[in-house]
Structures are given as structure tokens and as C-alpha cells.
Amino acid sequence: xxxxxxxxxxxxxxxxxxxxVTTALEVLDEHGLPNLSMRxxxxxxxxxxxxxYWHFPNKQSLLAAVSDRILxxxxxxxxxxxxxxxxxxxxxxxxxxxxxRTALLSRRDGAELVSSSFALDLLTVDLLRMxxxxxxxxxGLGRAGSRTCADAVVHYTIGQVFHEQQQAHAAxxxxxxxxxxxxxxxxxxxxxxxxxxxxxxxxxxxxATSEPSTAP
Numbered sequence: 001x002x003x004x005x006x007x008x009x010x011x012x013x014x015x016x017x018x019x020x021v022t023t024a025l026e027v028l029d030e031h032g033l034p035n036l037s038m039r040x041x042x043x044x045x046x047x048x049x050x051x052x053y054w055h056f057p058n059k060q061s062l063l064a065a066v067s068d069r070i071l072x073x074x075x076x077x078x079x080x081x082x083x084x085x086x087x088x089x090x091x092x093x094x095x096x097x098x099x100x101r102t103a104l105l106s107r108r109d110g111a112e113l114v115s116s117s118f119a120l121d122l123l124t125v126d127l128l129r130m131x132x133x134x135x136x137x138x139x140g141l142g143r144a145g146s147r148t149c150a151d152a153v154v155h156y157t158i159g160q161v162f163h164e165q166q167q168a169h170a171a172x173x174x175x176x177x178x179x180x181x182x183x184x185x186x187x188x189x190x191x192x193x194x195x196x197x198x199x200x201x202x203x204x205x206x207x208a209t210s211e212p213s214t215a216p
Contacts (some may be wrong), residue, residue, distance in 0.1 A: 015045065015047060015051055015054075015055070016055075017055045017056070017065065019045070020041065020045070020052060020055055020056070020062065020065075021062075021065050021066055021069050022069075023041055023044050023045055024036065024041050024062060024063075024065075024066045025066060025069060025070075025107060026044070027040055027041055027044055028066065028107055028108055028109065028113070029107060029108045030108075032108055032109050032169075033108075033109035033112055033113050036063075036113075037059075038052050038053075038059055038062070041062075060117075060120065060122060061122065063113060063116065063117055063122075064117040064120075064122035064123060064124075066113065067113055067114045067116075067117035067118070067122075067123055067125075068117075068123060068124050068125050070103055070104065070106065070107050070110050070113070070114060071100070071103055071114065071123070071125040071127070072103075072125075073099060073102070073103050074096065074099050074100060074103060074125060074127070074130065075125055091138070092134035092137055092138055093131060093134040093135050093138045093139075093149065093153065093201060093204070094197065094201060095134075096130060096131050096134055096153075097131070097153050097156075097157050097197050098194075098197075100127070100153075100154070100157045100158075101157050101160070101161055101193060104157070104158065104161040104165075105161055105164070105165070108165070109165060109169075110161070110165070111158050111159075111161035111162035111164075111165055112162055112165070114158065115158045115162060118154070118158070127150070127154050128147065128150045128151065128154060129150075130150075131149070131150035131153050131154060132146040132147050132149065132150035133146070135149040135150060135153075135204055138201075138204075139204050139205050139207075139208040140208050141204065141207065141208050145204070145207050145208065148207075149200070149201075149204040149207075152200050152203075152204075153197070153200060156196060156197065156200060157193075157197075160189075160192070160193050160196065164189045
């Protein structure tokens with residue numbers, strides 16, 4: 001990518017948060033998370049690093065905004081929680097997990113970046129609330145069970161994608177050792193993910209038979 005300045009010229013008043021996040025995503029895709037620095041982003045925008053701090057108090061807050069942008073596809077749908085409208089389908093939890101995986105895979109090092117923002121509680125996209133609500137609808141779980149299900153789904157999905165992206169990067173630079181395929185597991189990453197997700201959701205369905213549902 002060729003470095004470019006803010007549209008319409010330089011200056012703090014012409015540099016928006018959205019443009020900074022968009023440029024940060026471009027830098028992420030080209031250089032990876034280890035090289036996603038405030039200086040590199042400012043170089044691409046042809047501004048001083050202080051211009052970024054006018055909009056973001058620190059690097060972590062910028063990375064959180066980038067993480068939120070990556071997760072935006074999950075907020076584009078309206079998820080019906082218990083008591084919020086008509087009867088939802090029974091596949092909301094699975095669909096959200098698949099959408100989360102797709103969003104993380106859409107950007108280089110997406111899982112590692114989102115994992116950091118999630119661990120520091122900096123995301124504005126509330127993954128746990130969203131998936132817990134879906135689990136209540138899908139399985140009739142109570143508050144505790146639905147939260148446990150959401151924890152399992154989110155951590156499993158982020159972890160699987162992180163592993164997948166690390167392997168892809170290692171293969172790209174010739175650092176991945178050739179191994180004999182495991183005959184007991186699916187070879188395709190998507191198949192491996194959906195197999196593990198199915199096991200988690202089967203456990204949630206089984207838990208629902210022993211845990212009385214509570215009002216949301």
C-alpha cells in the first residue's frame with residue numbers, strides 16, 4: 001500500500017477516527033499485528049503520531065476500535081432474545097459462532113488482536129451477552145448455563161482461529177513442519193471447527209435438561 005494523507009489535506013480536524021481505523025486495518029493486513037504500530041499508521045496517513053493520540057488516548061484503545069470493526073458483521077443482524085419478540089430459530093448460537101470465526105479470519109492476525117481486546121474488556125461488541133442470549137433461546141438455559149455456554153463458544157472460536165492463522169503464517173514463511181495427517185480428525189480447518197462446535201452445543205443441550213431455565 002502507498003502511504004496517503006487524510007482526505008482533503010492534513011490536520012487534526014480532517015482526520016477522523018474511522019479513517020484511522022480503516023488505515024490500521026490496511027496496515028494489519030500488510031504487516032501483521034507485531035508491526036501494527038502508531039508510527040507506522042501515522043506514516044501511512046502522513047501525519048505525526050500525536051495526531052492519532054488526539055482521537056485515541058493510547059494504542060490499546062485504537063486496537064480495541066480495530067477489533068470492534070472486525071466484529072462489526074456480528075452486530076449487523078438483529079438477534080431475538082427471549083421475551084423480545086417472536087420465536088427465534090434454534091441455530092442462533094451456532095450461527096453466531098460461525099460468524100465470529102468468519103470475522104476473525106477476514107483479517108490477518110484477527111484472532112490474536114480480538115483476543116487481546118477481549119481479555120482487556122475493551123470491546124464495545126458484547127460477544128458474551130450476544131451468545132448467552134442466543135443460548136437461552138436455543139436451549140432454554142438459565143443465566144449461569146447460558147453464560148458458561150457463551151464463554152466456551154467464544155474462547156473455543158478465538159482459540160481455533162488463532163491456531164489456524166498461526167499455522168497459515170508459518171506455512172507462508174516456510175516454517176511449518178510437514179506432519180502425517182491425523183486419521184482420527186477432520187483435515188479441513190472448517191470441518192475441525194464445526195466438529196468441535198457441535199460437541200460444545202451438544203453439551204449445552206444436555207445441560208438444559210438438568211438446569212431449570214430462569215427469566216432473562
